Amino acid sequence: MPLLTIDGKQVEVPAGTTIIQAADKLGIDIPRYCYHPALPVSGNCRICMVEVEKQPKMQIACYTPVTDGMVVHTKSPKVLEVRKTVLEFLLVNHPVDCPVCDQAGECKLQDYYMEHGQYDSRLSNVKVKKEKKAVSIGPTVMLDQERCILCTRCVRFADTITKTNELGVFERGDHSQLDVYPGKQVDNKYSGNVVDICPVGALTDKDFRFKCRVWYLAQTKSVCPGCSMGCNITVEWDKMRPHQHKKARVMRLKPRLNPEVNNYWISDEGRYNYRFIDENRILHPQLGDSLITWERAIDTIIAAIKPLKDAHKTSRIGVIASAQLTNEDLFAVRKLFKETLSGALVDFRVPQKPGFSDDFLLKADKNPNTAGANQILNPEIDTAQIIQKAKAGEIDVLYVFGQNLVSLFGKDVVAEIAKKVKLLVYQGSNINETCSYANLNLPSSVYAEKEGTFTNCQNRVQRIWPAFTPLAEAKGDWEIAGLLSAKLGGSVNYQRSSDIFKDIAAHVAPFAEMTYEKLSDQGLVLKV
Amino acid sequence: MFSAEYKQELDKITNKYEQKRAALLPLLHKVQDKDGLITPEAEKDLADYLELPVVQIHEVVSFYHLYHQEKLGKCHFAICQTSACALRGAEDIIGYIEKKLNIKAGEKTSDGKFSLETVECLGACELAPMLQHNNDAYIGFLDKKKIDEIISKQK
Amino acid sequence: MEKIASRHFGVENSHHLDVYVNGNGYAAAKKAITQMTPAAVIEEVKKSNLRGLGGAGFPTGMKWGFIPQNNPKPKYLVINGDEGEPGTFKDKYIFELDPHSLIEGIIITCYAIGSHKSYVYIRGEYKKSIQRVQEAIDEAYKAGYLGKGIMGSNFDIDIVVHPGAGAYICGEETALLESLEGKKGFPRLKPPFPAVVGLFGCPTVINNVETIACVGPIINKGAEWYAKLGSEKNGGNRLFCVSGHVNKPGVYELPNGTTLREIIYDHAGGIPNGRKLKAVIPGGISAPILTPDQLDVKMDFDSLKAIGSMAGSGGIIVMDDSTDMVWAALVAARFFAHESCGQCSPCREGSGWVYRQVKRFYDGHAKEHDLKNLPGIVNNIGGNTICAFGDAVSMAVGSYVSKFRHEFESKMKTSVSV
16 A cells, blocks of 8 residues: 655655545645545545645646655645635635625635735736525525635536536636526425535535524534434534524534445435424423423323322223334333333334435434334334223323324324323424324424434434523423332432433344443444 | 427537537527527527536627627628737728728627728738638728728618 | 759649659558568668658657557557648648658558558648538549559558647647547646547657658668758758748748758848848747847757747748737737637636736737736746746747847836826
8 A cells, every 4th residue: 555745744645545545544635626535536625635746746636646755745835825826816706795694604715825825915906706606506505606716526526426417617707607497496305415515615605595694503513303313413503692483493404424324415305304493492391281391290290100000901001102212212111111110011103104205315214213212122012002092991091202193094083082091291392283182282393402322224223412402391202201200119310311322222132332432423233 | 489490409408518508509590590699698598508507608708899789780891900900001991991881990880781890900911901701701902992892781 | 963852843733643643653552561560661761860840850660669569559659730830821721732742751661650541630720621622532532542442552551630729738749649530629637648648548750741641762862861961960952931021921941051041041032122031930829039149040840949930840931020029929929819729727818818918018008017927927827837838928929028128128118107
């Protein structure tokens, strides 16, 4: 394997590696616009030029393969000068829209400009005007042709990743324009990704447009709960201006690199599904029409459940859990309902219509933790049977976790069940039609407020981190289980989710020897 | 839609190349010779025929100077404005035609009879100043008289 | 002086096959494919010191030698007839008046490099050339000089005429390949070079029209004869194109190494209207401009390189003392701005910027800082681009700025303060 030296540091890489890839391995950041690790090399921006000893001309780092003994300089005076040169050329026609451009704060033109000190302008001409400024080119993407530096990342994305070929560069010279084919739109299911890869503000997200300055945003790692793919994401939320946006916290989701799962990408379905984190939440425990305290809510449930436990009639307790819950939540549910209340009827599988799926990142199963639920709950009964029993009057307490029974089984069935059971508990994060039939509504956290793990369709266990505390009076699902367990003499007694995970590793064979540290931020596959 | 016969004519060109796509430039010339311009419909038909994304056809059409998406005048002047022609009075000729036809370079007369564009070197510097007429004949050693002749022939 | 590339230009109906054959046509091709090995042909062309006459002046035999013979992929010969370099018009004459000499050269070259398919890329505006070459090819097929088992041998060869569509950048060999493959004329990143990965990913030789037209005579009369003409490392004659302020603009075949003075005054009739020479472009618009004190330079690749210019395409453009050099720089800058393909940032933005900067001087709007900044702005494009177009902008426009700086200065001083 070739061994080369970059800025005095040595690195050994496989043959065929380019200089920029070798530099990335060393943590040396060579500026780049057109280069993207997941797209074919284009070599047109020229800002990654570096000095290679024994070569008369400078070489572009993104395209030049390393050789054994190669010596590269990425910060020599010549290299710094050529970066200034390229920046100057890019700014000849780039409109200085920063005050009104969403990209400000995460713009590679700004960043390299400040880093390389191209401060003194030699520009005295009118900039080339292009046809489209702030024009919608699809349901999610806004185009500003004047800001475009023609790096062609978006064209290569549409050609090689989605293979939908919506974008092209037309005309030539400095009248070149990036555009969609006349009459076409960028309307594929992964359109939002072109905004991520655009290094400047030429392609911007309509959903995020003018919403929040990026320097107000905090980033928290998580996993998308939209389907069983479990694409890694970053939840970006406003930490500095909580009074704006009608108190919404999450401003956007961004994909997070995981070469084993979603690489650099995420579907639009996952990307834009964040509003439920802040909108339409159940905020307080509610009994009938009255808001009550958590203490009273817990007592209400215990009052219904304890007699059944004492009379050995736990089979009159029905639990419809959910594959939206984390592994930790599910383990707590198991301990409470399958051990302490052993005999209770527990399942999580519901007759959900399979959603849209493709051979890329969208899976038909729109739950993030079906694999985990299968391993941890290992249900012996079907939800449909629980519903039947409830209709037949054989269930006294029906405990529902986040499922919308009305859309699954129909209004009439739910109305009937509500009459037959003594206590219908709905524990969920967002309001749906089932809430009005439930006797007791309990507010629980959304994924972005939880620490825990999901198991995706590849059986990969991935961590999620909490961005912020639960909204209003919402509590985590395993925390609520703990409150109930305490009053029943049970064993759900945890302070931290990592302790639950330790227990899962000890008691659920496929999770054996897993720890949060080992999972890190890319996850590990179950041993099945 | 390309008719079956037309596709057979196109096949004659396409079959000369090892890769179908390579026939695009001559095919565009053929379509333009027939229709006088390249229409969006023709772009789509060619995309289907060559099994290429239509955006790539449009990229080619917009990149090359000789393909137009609007019809030219019945009498089209392409005047060279580079080096030798510039040295030998191309600017005067351009100015003269602009005045005579009352249009600017890049425009067409309202009756569609004449159009004028300035182009770069046509490879006929020995005839400077010169123009290409109707994308065909090279006419050199231009002076006002020659221009008048060409214009009056068309009128 | 014996004429080579232009030997048939005065002959009536020289473009017809029977006239060509009557003048010993296709004898060289027959000799090559029946009496010589491909390696011997390459060796002969190497010894002749034939160098590429499109602009780069690369030794032709050496280029052919780069084709890997043990590569299983088909090999291609592509003839670069894009002839877009302003000041150049010689290939047009070969196309229209002597297309068979090109075809014969193609046959020999294909035989030498192991190719059975050649594409002749002709710029789209050359309607008559395209027609003449196609007619000559049709004649050659009919008479068995092209096709399967030509001239009684077992060598197959096909030639296809491919029209360009109006883009100077397609004269750059890898942009030409892109154009030939049906795409925009974007030059490719190099390496790999066309000899290894060229047309359709296969080993390819790209040569200029005139270069290939000389191959037949070299085979007929031998490398030594050709090398003796011309300069030491630059064999043979060349079709010089003279235009601009001269009495007799046209194509002049003269040995490589003839002085510029001789070409302009002894052959092209000197400057009309009693004017004096002020500046001259020696090798197409990309070549740095020369001044009257440099007229005795020998017109060959090495001599012109030594004085900071280039032999290029052989396009000589003469400017007399009525010429405003800032205007001349503007015409050049405007050309480059129109023809930049736009792929890489320095050239895309830089060529337009240079044009607008020179225009500031021409319009009388330039200020002190514009003059100070101009050389830097112009020079920054070259050396940083994907292809030599960027180098051409810097070197060509830069030569006006450096050699006629006083004219830029005087334009600046006459500007009205805004």
